[in-house]
Amino acid sequence: MEHIKLGIIGAGRIGKLHAENLKNLPQVKIKAISDLFADTIKDWAASCGIENVSKDYQSIIQDEEIDAILICSPTDTHISIIKEAAEAGKHIFCEKPISFNLQETAEIVELVQNHGVKFQTGFNRRFDHNMSRVQELVRAGKIGDPHLLKITSRDPAPPHPDYIPSSGGLFIDMAIHDFDLARFMMDSDVVEVYAQGAVLIDQAFAKHNDVDTATISLRFANGALGVIDNSRKAHYYDQRVEVFGSEGCLNIQNDFPNSAELYTSEGVFKDKPLYFFLERYNNAYIKEIEAFVDAIVANNLVPVTANDGYQAELIAHAAKLSLKENRPVALKELAAL
Amino acid sequence: MEHIKLGIIGAGRIGKLHAENLKNLPQVKIKAISDLFADTIKDWAASCGIENVSKDYQSIIQDEEIDAILICSPTDTHISIIKEAAEAGKHIFCEKPISFNLQETAEIVELVQNHGVKFQTGFNRRFDHNMSRVQELVRAGKIGDPHLLKITSRDPAPPHPDYIPSSGGLFIDMAIHDFDLARFMMDSDVVEVYAQGAVLIDQAFAKHNDVDTATISLRFANGALGVIDNSRKAHYYDQRVEVFGSEGCLNIQNDFPNSAELYTSEGVFKDKPLYFFLERYNNAYIKEIEAFVDAIVANNLVPVTANDGYQAELIAHAAKLSLKENRPVALKELAAL
Amino acid sequence: MEHIKLGIIGAGRIGKLHAENLKNLPQVKIKAISDLFADTIKDWAASCGIENVSKDYQSIIQDEEIDAILICSPTDTHISIIKEAAEAGKHIFCEKPISFNLQETAEIVELVQNHGVKFQTGFNRRFDHNMSRVQELVRAGKIGDPHLLKITSRDPAPPHPDYIPSSGGLFIDMAIHDFDLARFMMDSDVVEVYAQGAVLIDQAFAKHNDVDTATISLRFANGALGVIDNSRKAHYYDQRVEVFGSEGCLNIQNDFPNSAELYTSEGVFKDKPLYFFLERYNNAYIKEIEAFVDAIVANNLVPVTANDGYQAELIAHAAKLSLKENRPVALKELAAL
Amino acid sequence: MEHIKLGIIGAGRIGKLHAENLKNLPQVKIKAISDLFADTIKDWAASCGIENVSKDYQSIIQDEEIDAILICSPTDTHISIIKEAAEAGKHIFCEKPISFNLQETAEIVELVQNHGVKFQTGFNRRFDHNMSRVQELVRAGKIGDPHLLKITSRDPAPPHPDYIPSSGGLFIDMAIHDFDLARFMMDSDVVEVYAQGAVLIDQAFAKHNDVDTATISLRFANGALGVIDNSRKAHYYDQRVEVFGSEGCLNIQNDFPNSAELYTSEGVFKDKPLYFFLERYNNAYIKEIEAFVDAIVANNLVPVTANDGYQAELIAHAAKLSLKENRPVALKELAAL
Structure with a gap:
């Protein structure tokens, strides 16, 4: 063929x-x-x-x-x-x-x-030049055994309010990428989730039983721990990952439109990171x-794989339940496979 | 006088x-x-x-x-x-x-x-040049209303095993600084805590019912959320803070012994951050x-104040209880004042 | 049309x-x-x-x-x-x-x-995201009146020795880009040049009366000064510019394939900058x-314009003469227009 | 004793x-x-x-x-x-x-x-944490044979006009530090100097036959080349060095009062570098x-040593003569030892 x-x-x-x-x-x-x-x-x-x-x-x-x-x-x-x-x-x-x-x-x-x-x-995101380089170095053993994962994932601006009710909510619409990234980086499934959420940006989210700000704690099958933080409104696309292990720590910064720095008597200035996913993940x-x-x-x-899709959804549903009941949720409570 | x-x-x-x-x-x-x-x-x-x-x-x-x-x-x-x-x-x-x-x-x-x-x-740590500058800018409203706090706090190497039983445990011995920093940065008390812990570095911690790796989720009285991650063994002193709000985000990096960068055909190299608190917090x-x-x-x-000491201890005790019972703990469950 | x-x-x-x-x-x-x-x-x-x-x-x-x-x-x-x-x-x-x-x-x-x-x-290079952003900010007056220009321009590896005799020499083959960039950044013609050269990388350059390492001092019509440094062998493409003026300073860094940083007990490591012009100036x-x-x-x-081409060549020929006679050369000595 | x-x-x-x-x-x-x-x-x-x-x-x-x-x-x-x-x-x-x-x-x-x-x-400056680290790595052979040296050295604000006539001029008063640093970094004496100068900041310098802005080209006994740029008014103390060699490149950045970065919808902001020598070279x-x-x-x-003092003065006097006569000056023309 x-x-x-x-x-x-x-x-x-x-x-x-x-x-x-x-x-x-x-x-x-x-x-x-x-x-x-x-x-x-x-x-x-x-x-x-x-x-x-x-x-x-x-x-x-x-x-x-x-x-x-x-x-x-x-x-x-x-x-x-x-x-x-x-x-x-x-x-x-x-x-x-x-x-x-x-x-x-x-x-x-x-x-x-x-x-x-x-x-x-x-x-x-698995194909992003930064994300894939971190994963490659983790897999190559450069940080030893992974102990901690940190993901920051924030959109520049909230979606149109009309989109909220059909979005599936922050965990399934937005954080699902982070859940997949978590498994990708750690090479391990998630076994337990605890989610905190808040409506701090727009009450439209509250109206639809959704949140616009969240933190999610993860426990992985390999014993490692993770934290994710999400916001719907960061004014630019904030997408950072850190993997910490027994021998070191890997992290990435956001991508910028250019590297120009302006030094004046007032301070140092540079342009903010790329605005959203079309700019940031173009190559991905x-x-x-x-x-x-x-x-x-x-x-x-x-x-x-399809199973990768399923696993990320499983974490998202567990996060949703965790938020609703304010308790850690073991993924096996929900697992359908 | x-x-x-x-x-x-x-x-x-x-x-x-x-x-x-x-x-x-x-x-x-x-x-x-x-x-x-x-x-x-x-x-x-x-x-x-x-x-x-x-x-x-x-x-x-x-x-x-x-x-x-x-x-x-x-x-x-x-x-x-x-x-x-x-x-x-x-x-x-x-x-x-x-x-x-x-x-x-x-x-x-x-x-x-x-x-x-x-x-x-x-x-x-409140007196550190980096920490105090972030707090000053948060207080000046540069990021609008605080929504999210991230603290990374990792020691270079675990304490001597003999010290572990008398230390009070990771939350009271080590993370207590982060709990105080959290209140300092957000200008708000903590109302709920959820802690995850693991023994990934040294089984000596397990023997004394302690952990060497942890993540802690915080909910603040002002509605904001926070996450802390701790490790007893990062090979250098890793002390970073990020405060994210409605209008922007403030963060700090670690301090380094010098700014020399070596570029070769193999890559770019620089010295690692300062080793421990005596180096990093000398001025503080x-x-x-x-x-x-x-x-x-x-x-x-x-x-x-003494109350600042009390509040940080209150969070630490709540985190310890949260870890033990694997559930979020409201601080009012424990409050003694 | x-x-x-x-x-x-x-x-x-x-x-x-x-x-x-x-x-x-x-x-x-x-x-x-x-x-x-x-x-x-x-x-x-x-x-x-x-x-x-x-x-x-x-x-x-x-x-x-x-x-x-x-x-x-x-x-x-x-x-x-x-x-x-x-x-x-x-x-x-x-x-x-x-x-x-x-x-x-x-x-x-x-x-x-x-x-x-x-x-x-x-x-x-005028179309590079970094170069054009600096020029734009200079033209917008962000650094006031330009006083000093610094250009670093180094190739990763020397050309094949067979290419050297037909190349026109380092100034016409390679530094000509820097001469154009100098005029672009300063919005002013060059009036005098002084060049130093050396053969430090490969004697093949000496054989053809060429150099592989150089520094070039520029004096601009607007009174400002500039320095360029060139090397034929930097192991990666090193292309940096700085414009300093009465109110501040603008500079750019090289572009990197990713932003991943690895922190270990040995130090901090990242990948070196992009290798050569096809990678670095793809978008340009x-x-x-x-x-x-x-x-x-x-x-x-x-x-x-064609005149931009001519002006850069004029500087290159003056640099060549300066190197030969070890003296500053006024461009009007050579000008053909 | x-x-x-x-x-x-x-x-x-x-x-x-x-x-x-x-x-x-x-x-x-x-x-x-x-x-x-x-x-x-x-x-x-x-x-x-x-x-x-x-x-x-x-x-x-x-x-x-x-x-x-x-x-x-x-x-x-x-x-x-x-x-x-x-x-x-x-x-x-x-x-x-x-x-x-x-x-x-x-x-x-x-x-x-x-x-x-x-x-x-x-x-x-030889005792500065950044400068000494670069020199140490150069001496350890990390960049191979040195080929190029770049020094940027700019004061935050000009001295009082009354001081100018007794200062000895920019080369002897200010750049002399850079001349010493050049020899320190390259472990080689300077053999030839070419200086460009301009009065772009304050006509008081012109009145006393001095300049406020300069670039200086150096040729070292070991064959390497160097460029220095100076300004009397950078709004902060700008002190950077780069040493480039056959195997790589070493550089340093300025020191900052803190590492806080503020990200907003307008861009990224940080405080400018330390103001002057008392702040920057306190430890040195x-x-x-x-x-x-x-x-x-x-x-x-x-x-x-005393000879180090003499050599730096020799370069300064040669630079002064070069500027006056607009020609490269071999140090042996002036040498008194």
Whole structure:
């Protein structure tokens, strides 16, 4: 298999981003894209060299020439699309979270295994130049045995209030990336979670039973401990990780648009870090989708599995329960696999 | 009052350190020092210009010329010394913790108030150039309303195993500084604590029912959240703080012995941060004791009160209970004041 | 003019780089490319969507559909190609230096003006995210009046010895970028130069009357002073600039592949800066060529003119003379315009 | 010799600074100090434990108990004091420059050798924690053979205009420290100098035939090259050094009062570097004078010799001549030794 043919379901911000990254890969052809607002994307699709644009995603799944499907539609459509695609024998790349329902996600993990299709979950941060370098050095033993993990993950500004009720809440919408990163960095599953939350930015979150600020304590299967802190409003994208171990400590800083420093009689000034995920994780998205394509072309394992998606959701659901009942929650209380 | 006369009880590492800092203050005379091993410190005391060296601390308390007492003896001797000193009308500087017993510490808070003597608790980190600058900028409103606090506090190497059983445990021996710093930075009391702990460095901690690695989640009276992480073995002194709020974020890095960076074909290298508290907090100890002296000379309020000592101990006891019962603990469950 | 058609002369490393950047610009079509080794680039050209590949550059110049020419062939071919292209009314983008002969370059400055074609010199560093941010802040008056300029510019490894005799020497081959940057940062011409040189890396440079290590002192028309230092072997690409003025100082650091820092008992380690110009100036090349295309599409001034090319060469020739005669050289001694 | 007795000549800012540092050294007793305004320093001298305060420096030199003299009086008094002290067999610490006259300084180099007294020149920067760490790593071969040296040395604000005519000019008053640092870092003498200067800050410098802004190119005996840049007005003390060699590069940053960084929607802010030499070189002054005392107590070589003072002055005089005649000046043109 030298060239592979792809179909994309959902042409929102993230679907378009993947399409534009894919068009620079010589071993790939995007054959079709579907979107509820298919009419509005025709010019854009043409400029990407995509032949077929439709409202109907099923025509893509039924296209025998298509090897793999990217699922970039809203979360509540994922399960049925995945089922149809897996049954049609398509490889699947699915944005996070796989679903809002842990039992349904667990079924997907088994389903894709049974159908023997590749399934990659869209945890792009694993492919970031900073994150992947830290993980690589941890895995190389540079800090000895991991003891502590610290993740800071803060968005620049809250989402539109209309989005909040359908978001799944801070843990499933936002911190889920941190939960995946935690497992990635520590090479160990999480066994217990304790979450604190607060509404300090916008009462709209309180109205929908959500929080905008949180800290999450993690206990890993390997005995290590972790802490995550989240905020919906940091004025820039704050994405930092630290892994501390028996022999040392690894950390990363945010990325900046430039390194210029201005020294004056008033002090030292520099530009703030990159604003949001499109700027910060631009290269990570490229590497993520290349990895998916490479796994198909070379018939290798995908780097982020359906189970990785499930495990992060499991932590998120446990964090939600912990917050609700104000107690540490063992993951086995909720586990569906 | 132009010159004040001081007595020091306990001439271990910290007692000597205070003596050497005090000898550079023109408005102070150290009249006497007591220590169980008085014989071994005579030459040193002479070089500091200290006239009287004795085994017996009570002669110091009874000396009518002495205005103030520094208590640098082991924690289990603090309560009785404080009581005698307060009754003798002496001002008191006492190393942390005030005691291992929350009820006894609470009594001291009331006692020193009733006797009208000044009482400063030895939380030196408040006087660190980095810590105090962050607090100053937080207080000046530079980050708006505080939302999140992060403290990393790691010792370079574990204490001698013999010290562990008498230490009071990680929370009371070590994290107590972080609990005080948390209140100092946020200008708010802590209302709830959840602690995770692990023995990852040395089983000697397990033998004494202690931990060597911990994370602590805090909830503050003002609604903000916090996380602390501790380790007994970081190979250098890792002391960092971050305060995040509605308008921005403040953080500090560790101090380094120099700023030299070596760039080679292998990478970039620099010396690790300062090794331990004597190096890192050298200036903080000087400013701490100057502040105590100034408060007496100018009859001002001390910058760190007996209640500050009590509040930090209260958090430490709550963290210990939280770890034991694996649940969040509201501070009012334990409060003795 | 909505779409413009381009021809590229020379398909070496830099010619290919421009072609690959141009293929992502929707307003551009690369119609033809020529190279002495045309046979070897056919597949690559096809993958870039370039129709015509020839050995003969003149067919490109004579193609009436082609609006603009990129000259990426060896320096000694530039003059005749530029003349033919200008006479054919093509806009021109030319890699640096325009020529090895100051008089000839001066003639080009007049020629392109007389023919009314746009001519952009390939000084890519002006488009670097760091360099352009510094220049922008200098121009905005953030450091007041510029007083001092410092440029460090060091290659990772010397060129192949075979390249040295045809390179034009360190000042024309390498430091010419720094001379352009100097004028760009200071918004002022250079009036006097003093150069020191040495052969410290490889005697191959001495054999060809060249140096591998140099420092250059500059005096600007606005009264400010500058210093440049160059080396052919820094093990990574070291490209830093500092502009100091009456009200402050601006500087930039090198770019790094990631921000990971490893702290151990031995010290602190991070990866070295990006290796060479393809890594460091990747984005600058994209912006440079976009700026050329935009100038044509919108009929604007190009951001780097033929005179900018001439001025940098003038400084380079003066530096060469200064080194030879070990004396400061006033640029008016050499000026051909 | 266990205790040594010192006399200090000159109780201006620097004389007092040395006295206060010396009073913390147990192996030293400052027996006497002289100053033209002896009356005004009596209280201060008493607080330092100095017995004798006089207008007359000769009484100090004639005091047989005194082992060593610190010369902290104006430069034009140095030569005669040094001669008298050397003849009296006193060891000498002398502030820089030794004199304004190269021939006279050369005579001092021989004189102190002939009298067998120790003579340390006051180049405090060699003792700075950053500078000494770089030199140590250079000497340990970490960058291979040194190829390039860069020194940035800028004062926060110009001296009082009245001081300018008696200062000796920028090269002798200010850059002389950089000239010594250059030799210290490179472990090689300077053989040629080229200086550029400008008056960009205050016309008072022009009035006295001086400059306020300069760059200096150096050629070392070992073949390496160097550049220094100076300004009289940087709003803070800017003192940075870089040494580049065959295997790597070492550099240092300025020291800051704290490491606090404030991130807001506007950018990132931190406090500017330490203001001037008293803040920045506080520890260097302590180590400098300890080294002098140690050399006497242990009968070791002093770390900065009279010849080091002479060599730095030689470079300064050459730079002055270079600026006047706008040409590179070989040091052997001026050499008096």
